[in-house]
Amino acid sequence: MEKEVTESAPNEPSKDEHHLARSTAKSVCLVLTTTCAMILNISSSSVTTALPAIGRDFNVQEDQLQWIVSAFSLSSGCLLIVFGRLADLHGRKKAFLLGVFWLGLFSLACGFTKSVIALDILRALQGLGPAATIPASIGILAHAFPPSRARSLAFATFSVGAPIGGAVGLQIGGVLTEFAPASWRATFFLGAGLASLCFIGGCFTIDADPPSKEEDRRVDWIGATLVTTGLVLITFVLGQGELAPQGWKTPYIVALLILGVICIGVFIWWQHYLEHAEGHQRPPLMKLSMWSRSNGKFAVMQLIAFLELAGFISFAFWAQLYYQDYVHLSPVGGALRMLPMLVTGVACNFIVALFIGRLDVVVLIVIGTVFTGIACLLFAVINPASIYWAFGFPAAITSVIGADFVYASGTLFIAMISLPHEQSLAGGLFQTLTQLGTAFGLAITTIVHNRVLRREAAKLGYDTAHSLQDAPAPAQLKSYRAAQWTAFAFPIFGAILAVIFLRGVGIVGHKTPSKKAVDVESSSTNHGQGDYARNFVELEKNVGVAGVSEKH
Structure with a gap:
């Protein structure tokens, strides 16, 4: 990551104060700090594998544990737009630091809770932290790195944090629950520790918030x-x-x-x-004209992210249940079979950083969504008698590619066509669609799974009035396959949308800073207009700006 790409053009007065000169080391630490905030997804996924232990500890039934996961998802996913707007208005560094501090505080509180009801409430409060941190992180990176190869690297690294956090969370949750003296509480203590590291890193690496240039700052x-x-x-x-x-x-x-x-x-x-x-x-709070920018491609990118996460999370969810409830592996055993997701996620970071400045975004998105679809397809036709390397391993390898490619391409595209004062809002909107996609995908695949399980169990003479957890194995296998067939449809539909509607977007990454964009920026007389002009030059070159202009 070269130092000069984070500075204004030589011999030109800086018109965009947020593009400050910083050392390579500080730039790297900034990216790692924001990526760590994304990796804190373990706050959600690690708890999933710990639910049986929590139920035994509090002596409650499994159906009473769902809110431990749902409460966090509700609060973290539904406030992203609001907190993104507040970050744009009142400062992204403030929002980031408050978010990770809040997350760490309530992670610690969750580790010491004495009842399941208290844990539900604390999890809801804990979710407010990521809702503030993630949109702020996107705005911080967009303002810290002008369009350049450094920006592509920064967003590629940041984007890989989500799937890595999810994959690592599954592994850590299983290991800590089974082997740590504190059992499931150790997962929350670990989250508090990581949040503390993010807070310290944010204090030293994130630039001070520039004053908002919006005339009307009312919310x-x-x-x-x-x-x-x-x-x-x-x-x-x-x-x-x-x-x-x-x-x-x-x-x-x-x-x-x-x-x-x-x-x-x-x-x-x-x-x-x-x-x-x-x-x-x-x-x-959100200008509806955002959705029509670049001839509606802004909206299409959001929908593709929605569909990709619907497929990816559904795949991981049902694959984990298949390993634990059908194959009867321990949480650690199931988590180990998903471990290649982590390795692929890290590798994808380098792949995205290398090619996002060279390949058309349609190519990246189609490759990614098709690979996620392949993972779902492998589990839709899985043969339990076959070895792990025939179905499980290639599925784990390919599943995370789509999430990485779509997330990196999507965040770069959103940053490119968003105005300087709405970067966090646009990032929060992107995150909201991925959260809704997760909820939608799990809901639809659960409906299909349950319907098929009841039907197939009844065909085998099983009384469906009893618990379906004890349904015959052939019925369970067909229901898992049906859920994965449904998950397969989501990313494939996303690939079709990309081919039809994203043609002409071109390359959203950058090999080097755009000289033309810098020239336009240096001619701007209003603070903050440089980014706006530069984004428009890049967009005009690749997409065309019909429908993008608005009052500023």
Whole structure:
């Protein structure tokens, strides 16, 4: 990573104060600090493998443990847009440091909790940390590195943190739960320690927040309330619909789903009103015109990320259950079979950094989504009698490629077409879609799994009024295969969307800083307009800017 790529052009006055000169070592530490924040995904995935031990410790049934995972996902996933906007307005460094401090504090509290109800509440509070940290990290990297090979490297490294965090979390959760003296509590103590490292790193490596240049810094709290309420209700319904007493026909599930959709609909109308209203109305939380930028490719990229994460997380979830509940491996044994995901994730970081400045983004996304689809396909036709190397190993190797490629390409593309003052908001929106994709994918594959399991168990004479966990093995195998077939459809649909709608985007990474962009930046007379002009030059070169312009 060369030092000069983080500086303004030589012999030109800096018009963008956030592109400060920094040493190579400080640049590397900055990227590692933000990546560590992404790796803190172990706060979610590590707990999944620890649930049986938590249930034994608190003497509660398995169906009472779901909120330990769901509470964290709800709070962390549904506040990304709001916290992204607040980070843009009040400072990304502040948001990052407060987020990791909050996450570490409540991780520690989770480790000392004495009841499952208290753990549920603390997990919900813990999730507020990543909701603040992740959007801020995206904005920090976008402002620290101008379009250059350094930016491509930074975002590629940051992007690999999510799948690595998920994969590492599964391994660490199983190992600590089985071997650590503190059992499942050790996973929370580890999370608190990593959060502390992120906090210390952030204090020394993240540049001071430049003052916001927005004239109106009022927050659209009505919009924030509407979108957060709608996302919470929809995410809750997706997670609970199959577990409710009457399934999706349960009255409160239907009511909450309708209410959630209404909240999102009213939010969209309210944002449209604020964006086009004249007078002294406060600025919208999210300009709807963002979705139509570069001829709607912004929206398509978000949808592809939604579908990719729906497939990737569903694959990992059902593969882990297959190993533990069908093959009857221990949590550590199942986690070890998923270990190649970690190795591939690290390798993908170097691959993305090497090729994202050379290959069309469509190529990267299609390759990634197809590889994730292959992983799902291998488990959709898996033969339990075959050796691990025939199905399990290649699936673990290929599954994470899509998540890495789509995440890196998506975040770079979003940063390229977003205005300087909305980088964290755009990043938060991207993260929100991936969270919703995760919830949607698990909900749909769970529906398919349960329907197939009941049908096949009934064919074999099993009384489905009893627990389906004891259903005949052939019925269980068919249900796992059906879930993976469903997961297979998500990334493949994403690949089709990329081929049809992302043609012309071109390369979103950079080999070297764009001289033309720097020239445009140096001619700008307004602070912050340099990034805007540079993004437009890059976008015009690769995509075309129809529908991107807006008041600034």
